[in-house]
Structures are given as C-alpha cells and as structure tokens.
Amino acid sequence: MNTPDFRVDRRALARAFGRAGRGYDAAASLQARVREELLARLDYFRLEPQLVLDLGCGTARGAQALRRRYRKARVVGVDLAPGMLQAARQRLWPWQRLPLVCADVAALPFASGSVDLVYSNLMLQWCDDLPGAFAEIRRVLRPGGLLLFSSFGSATLQELREAWAHADSAVHVSLFTDMPGLGQALSLAGFIEPVLDRELLREHHATVRSLLDSLRAIGAGNALADRRRSLTGAGRVRAMQVAYESQREPGGLPATWELLHGAAFAGATNRHEVDPPGEYRVPVGTIKTTRRGSRPDTGQ
Numbered sequence: 001m002n003t004p005d006f007r008v009d010r011r012a013l014a015r016a017f018g019r020a021g022r023g024y025d026a027a028a029s030l031q032a033r034v035r036e037e038l039l040a041r042l043d044y045f046r047l048e049p050q051l052v053l054d055l056g057c058g059t060a061r062g063a064q065a066l067r068r069r070y071r072k073a074r075v076v077g078v079d080l081a082p083g084m085l086q087a088a089r090q091r092l093w094p095w096q097r098l099p100l101v102c103a104d105v106a107a108l109p110f111a112s113g114s115v116d117l118v119y120s121n122l123m124l125q126w127c128d129d130l131p132g133a134f135a136e137i138r139r140v141l142r143p144g145g146l147l148l149f150s151s152f153g154s155a156t157l158q159e160l161r162e163a164w165a166h167a168d169s170a171v172h173v174s175l176f177t178d179m180p181g182l183g184q185a186l187s188l189a190g191f192i193e194p195v196l197d198r199e200l201l202r203e204h205h206a207t208v209r210s211l212l213d214s215l216r217a218i219g220a221g222n223a224l225a226d227r228r229r230s231l232t233g234a235g236r237v238r239a240m241q242v243a244y245e246s247q248r249e250p251g252g253l254p255a256t257w258e259l260l261h262g263a264a265f266a267g268a269t270n271r272h273e274v275d276p277p278g279e280y281r282v283p284v285g286t287i288k289t290t291r292r293g294s295r296p297d298t299g300q
Contacts, residue, residue, distance in 0.1 A: 010080065017080070017084050024217075031058075032061070035061060035121045042148065045263075051116050052066050054078065055118055055119070057100070060091070062077075062121050080103070113139075113141070117147075141266035147263065147265075150261050151182065152259065153259070154176050159253070160173050166239055168236050191266060194263070195263045198258065198261075200258055
C-alpha cells in the first residue's frame with residue numbers, strides 16, 4: 001500500500017488552521033477552485049439525503065453550498081480547528097445558522113449508519129491513518145451512502161521538498177498519499193465502486209518567501225510529529241533557496257499541486273457497525289454545537 005510513513009501532530013495542525021481562520025478565504029483560492037469542482041461532481045449522483053456532513057469544513061463555504069443544493073437535508077460542518085469554526089460562525093452570523101461541530105475524523109460524534117452523504121474538500125491529506133479515517137467515515141455512513149472527496153497527492157509541492165533535500169535530511173514538507181494508496185484505503189474500510197482521478201496544477205511564485213507565506217496563510221505548515229522544533233539555521237534556509245532558484249521558470253518558481261478526486265459508496269457490511277463500548281454517540285438531529293474535548297450539547 002503506497003501510503004506515506006509519517007505521523008501528524010493533530011494539536012499543531014488544529015492550531016495552524018485555527019490561526020489561519022480569519023484570513024483563510026482570501027488566501028485559499030486553490031481550495032475554492034477545487035471546492036467548486038467537487039460540488040459540481042454532485043450533479044452525477046441522484047441524491048435525496050437527509051443528513052450531510054462536510055468534513056474539514058473550514059469556514060463553511062462548502063456546507064453553505066450543500067445546504068442550498070439539498071434544501072430538505074440537515075447539513076453539518078465538521079472541522080478539527082476551533083479557530084476555523086469561529087471564523088465560520090462570524091461569517092455566517094446573523095444571516096444563516098449551520099450546525100458546526102469541532103471533531104477529528106478519527107472519532108466522529110455521530111451514530112453509526114446515520115449519514116447519507118459525506119463531502120470532504122482537501123482535508124484527507126492531513127490524515128496519517130487513512131484506513132482508519134475511511135473506516136470511521138464508513139461507520140457513520142448508511143449502507144449505500146456516498147463519500148465524495150478531494151485530496152492532495154504525493155506530487156504536491158515536490159519542488160519545495162526537493163529544495164529542502166539539498167539543505168538537510170529533515171522532513172520540512174508534509175507527505176501525502178498517492179492515488180493507489182487512496183484506493184486501497186477505501187477498499188480496506190469497506191467502500192465499493194470507487195472512482196478516482198488525478199489532476200496536476202502548477203502555480204508560480206516570485207520568491208520562495210512568497211510561496212511559504214501563502215502556505216502559512218492557509219494553515220498548511222509542517223505539522224509532522226517529528227518535525228524540527230528548533231529554528232532552522234540561516235545556512236540551511238539559504239541552501240534551500242539556492243536549490244529552489246535552480247528550478248526557476250520564465251513565470252517564476254514552480255509549485256506543483258496534485259489533486260486527487262474520489263467517490264465511493266459505503267458497502268453493505270462494516271466491521272465497525274456497532275459502537276465500541278464506552279463511546280458516546282448521539283443522533284445528529286439533537287446536536288447544536290460541540291467544543292473539542294467535550295460531549296455534544298444535546299439540548300437536554
């Protein structure tokens with residue numbers, strides 16, 4: 001299975017995206033483009049969902065669009081970063097209310113078989129245990145429910161990764177799963193009829209600093225658990241910049257983004273159908289909001 005060998009510091013990831021929440025929409029032009037394409041792919045499916053989850057909802061732009069598309073459905077936004085959800089609430093209030101839940105895809109606070117559609121735009125690349133993430137998504141989906149997602153592939157930011165390799169042996173750029181790895185993880189989790197496709201996009205930046213600033217603005221920093229915690233020395237930074245400059249093209253410094261799109265249906269059986277003992281699950285219709293690390297507010 002072609003999955004990267006890395007562990008993500010989930011708290012560091014939540015902090016990074018939380019800090020980016022307020023200015024995220026202005027900086028995340030690529031994410032917005034992929035979001036619109038992913039939403040358009042729903043046209044290929046005849047769905048009348050009752051419950052829809054937007055996993056990794058960020059500032060809830062996708063959740064809003066899903067609510068407009070499926071007016072009879074309950075749409076719930078889920079994100080790991082409290083700061084992102086706060087930005088979503090500030091943007092939506094007072095015109096529209098959407099249920100927003102702070103939770104990790106590894107432990108979703110929803111009952112098994114309660115969800116009809118899981119939509120996830122550019123979140124899964126931050127999961128270091130894709131089979132586990134897909135298994136949890138499969139658990140909450142009803143049999144026949146649809147998972148529609150996009151993710152970054154292993155070629156993403158390959159130029160920056162190669163430039164850092166000239167400076168030291170540390171991992172400075174997150175490692176992402178390739179398309180065969182995604183397909184195998186889906187199969188292991190009990191999904192059927194998967195459809196995957198791949199697209200390569202290239203951006204150009206005037207300087208290395210402008211690229212790094214753009215990544216920081218969307219929260220896409222290095223959140224690997226074994227990342228270097230001390231400041232990277234000026235000499236190593238200069239070596240990386242020199243190596244990156246050797247890749248310069250007429251349009252500027254290239255930055256590749258490999259986009260993977262996928263769709264799959266939840267199979268009829270799942271080894272995780274029964275909630276593990278001690279887990280606290282509630283019907284989604286009773287959820288108002290949750291805070292990370294706390295039980296859902298059931299309104300009782």
